[in-house]
Amino acid sequence: MRIADFKRALKIAPAKTDGNLFVKRAAVFYWLIDIIIAALAVATAFCFDDTVRDFMLQHQIPGMHGFMRAVSVYGDWPSHVALGSLLFAVAWRLHSHKWMRIFLSMLLALAIAGIAGTVIKRTVPRARPSVKSELRWGGPHFSTKYHAFPSGHVGASTAFFGVLILARRRVGLACLPIPILIGISRMYLGAHYLSDVVCAAVLGMFWALLVAHFFLRNIATSMP
Numbered sequence: 001m002r003i004a005d006f007k008r009a010l011k012i013a014p015a016k017t018d019g020n021l022f023v024k025r026a027a028v029f030y031w032l033i034d035i036i037i038a039a040l041a042v043a044t045a046f047c048f049d050d051t052v053r054d055f056m057l058q059h060q061i062p063g064m065h066g067f068m069r070a071v072s073v074y075g076d077w078p079s080h081v082a083l084g085s086l087l088f089a090v091a092w093r094l095h096s097h098k099w100m101r102i103f104l105s106m107l108l109a110l111a112i113a114g115i116a117g118t119v120i121k122r123t124v125p126r127a128r129p130s131v132k133s134e135l136r137w138g139g140p141h142f143s144t145k146y147h148a149f150p151s152g153h154v155g156a157s158t159a160f161f162g163v164l165i166l167a168r169r170r171v172g173l174a175c176l177p178i179p180i181l182i183g184i185s186r187m188y189l190g191a192h193y194l195s196d197v198v199c200a201a202v203l204g205m206f207w208a209l210l211v212a213h214f215f216l217r218n219i220a221t222s223m224p
Contacts, residue, residue, distance in 0.1 A: 042199055045198035056187050068184070072182065076153055076156075080110055080156060080160045087099075109207045113158070120150060126147075126196070128146070128192065151186050151192045154182055155201070157182050165208075166209065179201065
């Protein structure tokens with residue numbers, strides 16, 4: 001019996017190894033697909049920068065302009081920090097440790113995205129669409145008029161709600177229109193090109209994935 005059990009163990013072990021190897025290969029495959037899709041989205045966005053900018057300029061409506069400005073103002077990172085802090089306080093009050101981890105992770109992703117976006121803005125200055133300049137790339141590193149790439153509003157909002165999507169898909173997807181509307185408002189106001197918004201969304205989702213991987217393991221499957 002002992003020899004038989006030993007033989008069974010030898011047969012089972014390779015199966016588990018093959019299964020783990022298959023899972024790892026599948027994960028790498030999906031990551032590659034995601035990277036390719038993101039790269040194509042960014043490349044396409046750069047191709048349509050001028051088209052979208054001209055479209056936004058041709059469809060300026062006084063009432064809509066005020067609405068978009070309000071969305072842009074309240075869509076900045078301070079509002080997200082206030083919301084995340086309030087939600088964390090509610091979760092702490094209700095003794096929900098899992099939601100506390102989620103809201104803290106959302107705030108952490110927001111902070112990382114904000115810092116990374118600021119570094120990129122000052123390293124690779126890009127003139128905003130509203131700036132009348134023949135030089136689209138380059139310019140003063142500390143001038144906000146040349147901080148178009150990437151969109152800080154969109155990057156922070158995508159990272160913030162991206163973590164929520166990864167942790168609680170239905171709730172996160174219900175909030176997805178928020179960063180989308182923020183991105184539209186930034187383009188409508190002439191603050192960013194389409195590529196600035198798309199790149200910011202990609203970077204924001206990257207930071208959300210990174211934070212969720214290290215801080216929210218098993219949260220999505222263990223929560224009711």
